[in-house]
Amino acid sequence: MVELKEYQRSEVPNWCSGCGNFSILAGVKKALSELNIEPHNIVLVSGVGCFAKLPYWIKAYGFVGLHGRSLPVAQGIKLANPKLTVIAFGGDGDGYGEGGNHFIHACRRNLNVCYFVHNNGVFGLTTGQYSPTSEKGRKSKSSPLGTLEKPLNPLTLAISAGATFVARAYAGDFKQLVELMTQAIQHTQQGKGFAVVDILQPCVSFGKNYEYYQKRVYYLGTEHDATNKIKALEKALESGEKLGCGVIYEEP
Ligand SMILES: Cc1ncc(C[n+]2csc(CCOP(=O)(O)OP(=O)(O)O)c2C)c(N)n1
Ligand SMILES: [Mg+2]
Numbered sequence: 001m002v003e004l005k006e007y008q009r010s011e012v013p014n015w016c017s018g019c020g021n022f023s024i025l026a027g028v029k030k031a032l033s034e035l036n037i038e039p040h041n042i043v044l045v046s047g048v049g050c051f052a053k054l055p056y057w058i059k060a061y062g063f064v065g066l067h068g069r070s071l072p073v074a075q076g077i078k079l080a081n082p083k084l085t086v087i088a089f090g091g092d093g094d095g096y097g098e099g100g101n102h103f104i105h106a107c108r109r110n111l112n113v114c115y116f117v118h119n120n121g122v123f124g125l126t127t128g129q130y131s132p133t134s135e136k137g138r139k140s141k142s143s144p145l146g147t148l149e150k151p152l153n154p155l156t157l158a159i160s161a162g163a164t165f166v167a168r169a170y171a172g173d174f175k176q177l178v179e180l181m182t183q184a185i186q187h188t189q190q191g192k193g194f195a196v197v198d199i200l201q202p203c204v205s206f207g208k209n210y211e212y213y214q215k216r217v218y219y220l221g222t223e224h225d226a227t228n229k230i231k232a233l234e235k236a237l238e239s240g241e242k243l244g245c246g247v248i249y250e251e252p
Contacts, residue, residue, distance in 0.1 A: 004033050007059050015050060020171035020201035024118055025054055027174060028087070031181035032060075035189075042085050045074040047099060049091035050125045051118035051201075068099025071106045074113050082112070085185060090117040091124070096132040096152050103154075107161035110193035114184045117154065117196070118171075120203035128206030135240060154198045155236035155248055159229065164193035164251035166232070168244065170217045171201045172210050176245060183247060192251065200243060213243065220246030227252040 007029045015021045032042060042060035046052035048067035055062030061084075065073050074088035090096070095103055095117045106115065122140070123129040129142040133154070137146040158166045165187040169180045177199065184195035200217065202210045224246065225231050232249035 001036050002033050002038055004029055006039060007032065009057055009059050011057060013053070013057050015053075016205050018202075018204040019050070020120065020199075020203065021051055021054065021118060023171045023174050023177060024051075024116070024199055024201065025057055027171075027177040027181055028054070028116070029058060030178045031185060032085070034178070034182060035185055037085050037185075041083065042087070043074070043077050044087050044089065045070045045077065046089040047091070047094040048125070049094045049118075049123070051089055051091045051120075052094065052125075054089055068094050068097065068102065070095070071099060071102040071113075071115065074115075075106060075109065075111050078111050078113050085114075085189070086112075087114045087116060087185070090115060091131075092117065092119040092121060092133040092154075093123040093129075093131040096154055100132070100152075104157070104161045106194055107158050107163040107196070110162060110164055112188040112191055112193060114181075114188055114195045114197070116181065116184075117198050118201045119154070119198050120201040120207045121151075122203055122207040124203050124206055151240070153236065154196075156233055158196045158198075159232055159236060159249045163196050163249075165195035165247070166236070166249040167195075167197045167247045169197055169199045170213055170243070170245050171199055172213055173217070173245070176219070180245075180247065187250070200245075216241055216243045217245055218242065220244050220248070224248075226250045 044055040
């Protein structure tokens with residue numbers, strides 16, 4: 001097994017204390033270690049935002065690019081060298097806003113790449129403007145009277161656009177987060193296509209806190225048939241007050 005310390009870098013992350021990004025960073029390392037993937041076979045690709053600094057703090061190959069553009073870079077890397085484990089990272093602003101078009105077509109294209117989205121419901125790095133997944137009516141610096149739009153549902157979008165693995169995780173539950181990241185990476189290793197994990201991420205400075213998610217997160221049980229696309233869409237359509245975590249859809 002590749003030990004966790006082999007992914008360790010000496011630099012210390014500069015995220016806010018309590019940020020959900022810490023468990024996402026630790027989760028990626030744990031999943032890669034459990035799957036025994038050596039650092040030189042891994043490429044981590046991100047865009048712009050607080051989340052996008054993640055590749056700085058894992059010893060592997062990394063590419064931090066333009067806002068919303070992690071997916072085209074990640075797909076290019078995978079096409080050039082299919083043996084590599086390629087994980088793209090997005091933010092809710094970066095991946096569903098600026099990079100929304102790339103997201104749709106990556107779902108259709110189904111290259112064997114993982115996409116982990118740090119969904120904290122705000123533009124964190126630029127200090128809290130509303131994002132595509134902010135709730136309707138959210139007041140922020142860029143929406144002093146409250147937002148007019150309904151939030152985007154990344155899960156229904158990914159399923160309907162054709163992604164073959166779609167899951168939702170919660171950064172406050174490390175064990176399940178690692179399990180879902182592991183399953184997503186395995187999905188791509190088995191050549192089954194694009195694996196999206198939307199990760200609910202508390203933003204202690206500008207967004208929702210742990211208490212908010214703890215009240216709403218629940219776990220999909222064995223009664224959920226993730227191979228049934230209609231059932232998966234029904235589950236993905238549940239309102240913002242119920243946040244089912246687990247594998248929502250996996251193409252049989
Ligand atoms: C093309 C472009 N537009 C806007 C910005 C400014 N900008 C930097 S980070 C950011 C928001 C990032 O939000 P998100 O993707 O949700 O990541 P978070 O910071 O919340 O992790 C924006 C709008 C930029 N750097 N480049
Ligand atoms: Mg964000």
